[in-house]
Amino acid sequence: MAHLPLEIINLEKSFGTGFLNLKKVKPVKGISFEVKEGEIFGLLGPNGAGKTTTLKMITGLIFPDAGTISIFGKSSLSASSRKRIGFLPENPWFYEYLTAREFLKMTGGIFSIPSSEIRQRTDSLLERLGIAHAADTQMRKFSKGMLQRAGLAQAIINNPDFIILDEPLSGLDPIGRKDVRQLIIDLKKEGKTILFSSHILSDVEDVCDSVVILNSGLIKQKGRLSDLTATSAGTVEIQTQGPEMKLSDFPEKLRDSIQIESISRGTRLIFTEENANKNEILSFLIDAGQNIDKVFKHNRSLEDIFMENSSESKQQEN
Numbered sequence: 001m002a003h004l005p006l007e008i009i010n011l012e013k014s015f016g017t018g019f020l021n022l023k024k025v026k027p028v029k030g031i032s033f034e035v036k037e038g039e040i041f042g043l044l045g046p047n048g049a050g051k052t053t054t055l056k057m058i059t060g061l062i063f064p065d066a067g068t069i070s071i072f073g074k075s076s077l078s079a080s081s082r083k084r085i086g087f088l089p090e091n092p093w094f095y096e097y098l099t100a101r102e103f104l105k106m107t108g109g110i111f112s113i114p115s116s117e118i119r120q121r122t123d124s125l126l127e128r129l130g131i132a133h134a135a136d137t138q139m140r141k142f143s144k145g146m147l148q149r150a151g152l153a154q155a156i157i158n159n160p161d162f163i164i165l166d167e168p169l170s171g172l173d174p175i176g177r178k179d180v181r182q183l184i185i186d187l188k189k190e191g192k193t194i195l196f197s198s199h200i201l202s203d204v205e206d207v208c209d210s211v212v213i214l215n216s217g218l219i220k221q222k223g224r225l226s227d228l229t230a231t232s233a234g235t236v237e238i239q240t241q242g243p244e245m246k247l248s249d250f251p252e253k254l255r256d257s258i259q260i261e262s263i264s265r266g267t268r269l270i271f272t273e274e275n276a277n278k279n280e281i282l283s284f285l286i287d288a289g290q291n292i293d294k295v296f297k298h299n300r301s302l303e304d305i306f307m308e309n310s311s312e313s314k315q316q317e318n
């Protein structure tokens, strides 16, 4: 059986800070998750949640205090697993006097890729990332978005099976974000596995297959995105046409669970399926002589899921 691209078990990391490093901060407090072959996996959470620390441990830049990381079934530190990974760090460091082409030649050289192949891959990557026009420009003249694209090209120059990107959308304008999201989807179509971090949940919703939501170094949610967002707690909106309705027209037991407002030719009702039965409400409306115009079911967004979790953890802390 093929090994998982990534399996993390009980990973922990703390840092010493302050005078003599005596004060400890613990950005990763024991997390476990796995990334399956061919999926786009989002490591999400607010600033300071522990995303970068986790990705640095996966890519071997820092060592965990406890826990295990395996990449394609091998230790994350083994040379063979390293070869199969591409990485875009959060703050990529560039030799700013190199041109984009020279930079990619240098990174390709680290992976001992033959120079003819580097040349060909460089051209196609710069084209694909929309910076072909600047291939021979020194990177100190690049804008932030161009640097981010050069960093992405660097992360995939070795044609890795498993691509790890720390905040690949940061610093990009809306078009740039769309391009990079498309690149991530295209890489998946080529059979790659992608793990990327983001603190902007809405940006990743239409891209990820699975997610982990981290907060304060702990996993708050994990699973397939479709399972997390499609939940019984979804919000339902019904629009009717007919005589204007007031809350007092509804049976008493429904009044606490629904919100209503009048719209141009009728009434809009909003409720969550957890609190009220959609079919019961629909039949009441029909009996009341209303014409059902529209019924929408809004899935929860990742933002909703995250907010629910952060308010729960605040309550626990208090």
Ligand SMILES: Nc1ncnc2c1ncn2[C@@H]1O[C@H](COP(=O)(O)OP(=O)(O)OP(=O)(O)O)[C@@H](O)[C@H]1O
Pocket (backbone or CB within 6 Å): 015, 016, 017, 025, 026, 027, 045, 046, 047, 048, 049, 050, 051, 052, 053, 054, 090, 199
């Ligand atoms: N080398 C370090 N020494 C001390 N503290 C650190 C170190 N690296 C990270 N931290 C702390 O660990 C916590 C998590 O940081 P991390 O960079 O992993 O968060 P993040 O989820 O990537 O956040 P962001 O969205 O801002 O990138 C922060 O409180 C940070 O200050």
Ligand SMILES: [Mg+2]
Pocket (backbone or CB within 6 Å): 051, 052, 053, 090, 166, 167
């Ligand atoms: Mg980070």
